[in-house]
Amino acid sequence: MSPSRMRRLLLLWLAVLMPGRLAAGMPSRSATDMKLPKQQIEAVRAPVLPKVGLSRTLNKREVPPGPVPEDTLVQYNRRRDQVGRKSTEQKPQPQPVLDFSAKFFHMLMVDSNHEIYKKYKESRHSVYMFFNTSELRQAVPEPVMLYRAELRLQVLKLQQEQHVELYQKDNNSWRYLRSRKLTPSDTDEWLSFEVTRIVRQWLRGGEEIVGFRLSTHCSCDNKNNVLQVDINGITSSRQGEQITIENKHRPYVILMATLPEHTYQLLSAQHG
DSSP: OOHHHHHHHHHHHHHHHOHHHHHHHOTTSOTTTTOOOHHHHHHHHTTTTGGGTOSSOOOGGGSOOSOOOHHHHHHHHHHHHHHHHHHHHHSOOOOOOOOOOEEEEEEEOOOTTSGGGGGGSOOSSEEEEEEEHHHHHHHOSSGGGEEEEEEEEEEOOBSSOEEEEEEEEETTEEEEEEEEEEOOBSSOEEEEEEOHHHHHHHHHSOOSEEEEEEEEOOOTTOOOOOOOOOBTTEEOOTTOOOOEEOSSSOOEEEEEEEOHHHHHHHHHHHHO
16 A cells, blocks of 8 residues: 555544544534544444554554645545434434324124125025125225224134135125134134225225125035034025025124324324
8 A cells, every 4th residue: 555545544544533633624614513423433433444454543642743634534524424324314213193093883794685695695615794885984984094994703613623715805706815724612703804905995996885705715625615614693504595694793894993183194194
């Protein structure tokens, strides 16, 4: 390394070691601006030491006289700004504190006299649950107000293990959502599926009747593809006779939504 380059690197190190010298060479920068946090000084100093062949910092007696060269000041400021930006990027941004208030709504599936059930009256492997979006929009007028939605249904005593799948009604077809393995039980148990994204789609869409389908898992090596699960509020025959929907204990979607007066605050926090 040439003596001139060695001297420049050494002066760069001295600039880090003695910020007071920099203040003398930069009259336009205040002393307050030159007081870097300790961790930033370490970040600037660490890559300089090995370049000048030093294993320790210099004391005042070892500092050569003379002003700090302008190009050294430029390099120092550039390095300091890089460390400052990196520190800012890594610092977690504070999350807005919202005055969050919410209400719960229960949306029951439509009863058995609706014409939609005429299309699905016979099924040995599925049960269908349909909902009216007009009731949904009365409870939650805007999609942004919906915080969480869950489909809940009560499974009656289950005698044998069964793998079931949940589907979403998508126009005239069905879209797979998720599966669940149900184990035998001597008591009635609640089955819950998180469906927030689906309900938001309902709020944005224009369909009047929307719904879900709970079916057996279609397996090639399982010829007995009959749904063995009894859902409270839905009675189905194992021979594929008409499904009867009782008025009590029907499956429902529970909605957790922010109150209308807090919706603007939520939108402002998301776009702020």
